Amino acid sequence: xxxxxxxxxxxxxxxxxxxxxxxxxxxxxxxxxxxxxxxxxxxxxxxxxxxxxxxxxxxxxxxxxxxxxxxxxxxxxxxxxxxxxxxxxxxxxxxxxxxxxxxxxxxxxxxxxxxxxxxxxxxxxxxxxxxxxxxxxxxxxxxxxxx
Numbered sequence: 001x002x003x004x005x006x007x008x009x010x011x012x013x014x015x016x017x018x019x020x021x022x023x024x025x026x027x028x029x030x031x032x033x034x035x036x037x038x039x040x041x042x043x044x045x046x047x048x049x050x051x052x053x054x055x056x057x058x059x060x061x062x063x064x065x066x067x068x069x070x071x072x073x074x075x076x077x078x079x080x081x082x083x084x085x086x087x088x089x090x091x092x093x094x095x096x097x098x099x100x101x102x103x104x105x106x107x108x109x110x111x112x113x114x115x116x117x118x119x120x121x122x123x124x125x126x127x128x129x130x131x132x133x134x135x136x137x138x139x140x141x142x143x144x145x146x147x
Contacts, residue, residue, distance in 0.1 A: 014050035069088065069118040070085060070089065070114065073085050081119070084118075091114050092111070095108075111141060
């Protein structure tokens with residue numbers, strides 16, 4: 001094998017090589033940051049899924065009670081009650097999203113508001129179902145407020 005012939009680089013060639021090296025290093029650093037960010041976000045998603053799985057039974061009970069209230073509103077013939085359906089559906093969607101995000105206290109308050117907005121329906125639901133003061137899944141958080 002023949003030895004390589006060393007050719008000295010000109011100043012402009014040395015600057016080009018230096019710029020290229022910095023670019024490659026920056027690209028690898030960006031790839032490393034992307035991997036770290038992905039790893040931390042995937043861990044948070046797994047924790048969120050585990051929390052949502054534990055809290056799903058109470059959210060499902062609240063959702064069924066609030067859905068029953070909306071069904072009663074939809075069966076009504078009074079204009080005032082029919083106008084409440086849009087607000088009730090908005091609150092149910094927001095409550096379901098809060099359950100998925102782990103904000104059980106906010107979800108409970110929204111579901112409770114839907115049930116209480118239907119005249120005569122709130123009394124037919126067990127009052128302990130909507131005990132929103134301090135949820136077991138909210139340990140360490142201020143009730144209903146984001147960190």
